[in-house]
Amino acid sequence: MQDFHYNALPIDVYFGVGRSSQVKDIFLEQGYRRVLVITTSGHEEIGKELSDKLGNISRGVYPHAVMHVPVEVADKAVKFVRDSSIDCCLALGGGSTIGLAKAIALKTHLPIVAIPTTYAGSEMTSIYGITDNHRKTIGKDVNVLPKIVIYDPELYLTLPAQISACSGMNAMAHAIESLYAKDKNPIVSMMAIESIKAIKSSLPIIIRDLKNIPARQQVAYGAWLAGVCLGSVGMAIHHKICHVLGGTFNLPHAEAHAITLAYSVHYNRNADIRAMDKLAEALDVRSREEIGLAIYRLNRSLGIRMALKEIGLPEEGPDKVARIVCDSPYYNPRDYNYEELKGLLGKAYEGVPPV
Numbered sequence: 001m002q003d004f005h006y007n008a009l010p011i012d013v014y015f016g017v018g019r020s021s022q023v024k025d026i027f028l029e030q031g032y033r034r035v036l037v038i039t040t041s042g043h044e045e046i047g048k049e050l051s052d053k054l055g056n057i058s059r060g061v062y063p064h065a066v067m068h069v070p071v072e073v074a075d076k077a078v079k080f081v082r083d084s085s086i087d088c089c090l091a092l093g094g095g096s097t098i099g100l101a102k103a104i105a106l107k108t109h110l111p112i113v114a115i116p117t118t119y120a121g122s123e124m125t126s127i128y129g130i131t132d133n134h135r136k137t138i139g140k141d142v143n144v145l146p147k148i149v150i151y152d153p154e155l156y157l158t159l160p161a162q163i164s165a166c167s168g169m170n171a172m173a174h175a176i177e178s179l180y181a182k183d184k185n186p187i188v189s190m191m192a193i194e195s196i197k198a199i200k201s202s203l204p205i206i207i208r209d210l211k212n213i214p215a216r217q218q219v220a221y222g223a224w225l226a227g228v229c230l231g232s233v234g235m236a237i238h239h240k241i242c243h244v245l246g247g248t249f250n251l252p253h254a255e256a257h258a259i260t261l262a263y264s265v266h267y268n269r270n271a272d273i274r275a276m277d278k279l280a281e282a283l284d285v286r287s288r289e290e291i292g293l294a295i296y297r298l299n300r301s302l303g304i305r306m307a308l309k310e311i312g313l314p315e316e317g318p319d320k321v322a323r324i325v326c327d328s329p330y331y332n333p334r335d336y337n338y339e340e341l342k343g344l345l346g347k348a349y350e351g352v353p354p355v
């Protein structure tokens with residue numbers, strides 16, 4: 001066995017159906033008394049319901065989170081929080097909402113309690129992103145790591161099929177890339193395999209039956225594990241490609257992840273053989289050659305749009321993305337090959353199978 005370093009994240013996690021309704025007790029236990037609920041404008045009503053449950057310890061709802069945390073939105077929120085003597089931010093929503101809470105915590109060091117409603121996994125990481133003038137700066141800071149995360153599968157019931165599918169595959173991407181991370185370790189790899197199996201088995205059930213609580217529980221469980229993977233070890237080529245797709249071409253985050261994953265893992269299929277054999281087993285395929293195709297077929301069965309051109313990548317995209325990825329690569333267990341990547345991204349652009 002390879003030597004490793006494992007660093008557990010100091011987050012209290014509560015998981016269970018209806019758990020978010022006990023949020024006031026959790027806050028009181030932790031000594032928080034002036035809580036600001038943060039949401040997007042679309043989630044303001046659910047935010048108000050939660051704020052009502054908090055009663056006298058709520059300082060109301062701040063419904064101004066938007067995608068990619070624009071710096072102006074972050075600055076305004078920081079000023080609001082400083083002027084209101086808040087002692088904790090409660091982020092209720094997906095990665096965009098948790099992203100705004102992180103931007104506030106970065107400047108104010110206020111604790112975050114997160115109640116995620118998508119499978120993106122931001123709640124389990126100390127990674128933040130802020131967008132200034134169309135450029136997203138990513139950083140790591142322990143102050144943005146939520147103190148408490150509450151997973152309540154009931155809150156995902158309203159997540160539409162398309163978002164559920166893409167967000168679930170976004171989570172699977174975190175788990176998969178952690179298997180061949182530079183700083184991989186046995187605990188995180190175990191979590192990753194468990195996550196992949198939970199998502200693979202239950203995401204198709206959700207798409208057929210959005211209100212299926214056991215399936216929602218399983219995918220939330222898989223997303224939690226995937227979030228731990230993302231927060232614990234470094235990511236590789238797939239995340240690099242997706243950061244270019246999002247940063248340079250403004251493609252939607254979860255959909256870009258979902259579509260591209262089949263091609264990134266096909267590129268890496270023979271790079272870290274032990275990791276990829278484990279992945280093949282988790283996906284229930286006979287060989288590493290079939291991994292990319294298995295993910296491609298899973299996406300199709302989930303009704304995910306299959307082609308990058310359908311979600312806004314221009315024709316010159318595959319060439320440009322391959323070039324940027326090769327010019328400023330992340331760690332990857334396999335070298336970056338521009339021609340091969342361009343070819344695979346060309347297939348992702350058209351939505352044809354990776355093999």
Ligand code: NAD
Nearest residue numbers: 068094095096117118120122125127155156158159253254
């Ligand atoms: P999001 O938060 O923008 O949510 C996607 C859509 O789902 C939105 O339209 C939202 O209104 C809707 N939605 C959310 N929950 C819902 C629910 N329960 N019912 C109905 N609709 C609901 O997107 P996301 O994919 O969760 O997060 C993406 C963002 O998070 C990106 O900016 C990404 O960079 C960031 N992110 C950061 C990290 C990190 O570690 N820092 C990790 C993952 C993602």
